[in-house]
Amino acid sequence: MKSATVIGTGAxxxxxxxxxxxxxxxxxxxxxxxxxxxxxxxxxxGSLHAPDGQVDLAILAVPPTRIATELARAQHSGLARAYTDVASVKARPHHELLGVSADPSTYVGGHPLAGTERSGPLAGRADLFERRPWVLTPSAHTDQGVLNRALELVALCAGTPVIMEPAAHDHAVALTSHAPHLISSLMAARLEHATDASVRVSGQGLRDVTRIAAGDPVLWREILHANADAVADVLNAYADDLNRVITALRDLADADPAVQKRATTDLEELLLQGNQGRARIEHKPGTSLADLAAISVAISDEPNSLARVFTAVGEVGVNIEDIRIEHSPGQGQGLVELLVHRSSAAELCRLLSASGWTVSH
Structure with a gap:
């Protein structure tokens, strides 16, 4: 690929x-x-100057509700030899193409699964897609050369291509992205009118759960509008589980021991299912969270404390797969959680403890 046009300069x-x-x-x-x-x-x-002739590929980085019209406009102007997009909903654009007289043969849907809660061009990063899944949704009309050009795009961005049917993609992202964003927003909305005292005692768990609620409301309104049915299906199942939890919590105070026991069992089952579901999330290609162990190390609130932890781990030859930091302002220390392969965890704990670090595993 020698030339490309990117329509839409958000993140x-x-x-x-x-x-x-x-x-x-x-x-x-x-x-x-x-x-x-x-x-x-x-x-x-890139450059704001218009290309002298047709570019090899045009990438539509606009909301899903605008894909079909933007595609038709670009095709009618002869902008590119091939077209793709990066929208997080795929079935609707595929369905709307014919209604706006767009040519489906030169288009293949695309969705890089590497978003950020930040918006705008300043949130852009050249390495954002490295080793991240990039879904392509060719239709029966998509020319093989166009698909190959989209595959080249994924390779140049260091992503991992995944071929899916549009409807299967939309149901998948409803479960793994769109419904979680709504749930995160609903949890964050509980804080809008909460007392200052309640917010002051919030911990890392609340920050983790509400992080993605910081996303652009206008963009997410359009995403949810384009994938409304699939998201509603996920939330219906979620509502059933939530009602089950509410019933169990109320029943814990029941005078009947049998009712209390059933409530306790229901809660334990749901929490265990959460553990098992969480473990299925792939941390990086070939590695799931089930393969990793978390080691918590207490660090003082002083300069270079975190660097000293990394140096100590590096000296014993253990690779850190991920880190999480928990620290509240005003406290004299925090916790850094290191995710390492399970086979290395016990030895790392022993060596860090021997070096004077306070470690829990």
């Missing part, structure tokens, strides 16, 4: 442009938001 569009520019592709930027486009250009994502 994802700018990240695609940065990744392609890094590999030597000549990237042209197009956005109705001229401020965002100029910012992306200043970041080195």
């Amino acid at each position: 994802i569009g700018t990240s695609v442009a940065l990744a392609l520019t890094r590999t030597g592709v000549s990237v042209h930027l197009n956005d109705v938001n001229s401020t965002a486009a100029r910012t992306a250009e200043a970041m080195g994502a």
Whole structure:
């Protein structure tokens, strides 16, 4: 691929442009938001000048409700030889193509699964897609050369291609992305009118659960509108589980020991299912959370404390797969949670403890 046009310079569009520019592709930027486009250009994502002729690939980085119309407009102007998008909903754009007289043969749907709660071009990163799944949803009309061009895009961005049917993709992201965002938002909404005292005692768990609620409400409104039925199906199942939890919690105070026992069993089953579901989440290609163990190390609230932990772990030759830091302002210390392979956990605990660190596993 020698040339590309990225239409839409938000976080994802700018990240695609940065990744392609890094590999030597000549990237042209197009956005109705001229401020965002100029910012992306200043970041080195590409040029605002229109291409001299057809580019090899046009990437539509616009909300899913605009994919079909933007595709038709770009195709009618002869912008590119092939087209793809990065929207998180796929069935609706595929269905709407024919209604706007777009050519499905030169288009393949795409969705890089590497979002961020931050928005705008300044959230763009050239390495955002590295080793992340990138779903492609070719239709029966998609030309093989167009699919190959999209596969080349994924490779240039260092992503991992995954081929799916549009409807299967939408049901999958409803479960793993869209419904979780709504649930996170609902939890965060409980805090809007909470007392200052309640918010002050919030811990890392609340921060983890509500992190993605910081996403752009306008963008998420459009995503949910485009995938409403699939998200509603997930939430219906979630509501059934929630009602089961509420019933169990109420029944814990029942005078009948048999009712209390059943409530306790229900809670334990749901918590265990949560453990098992969480363990299925892939941490990185070939490694799930079930393969990893968490080691908590107490660190003082002093400069270089975290660096000393990393140095100590590096000296014993253990690879850190991920880290989580829990620290509340005003406290004299915090916890750093190191995720390492289970086979290394016991020995790492022993060696860190021997070096004077306070460790729990």
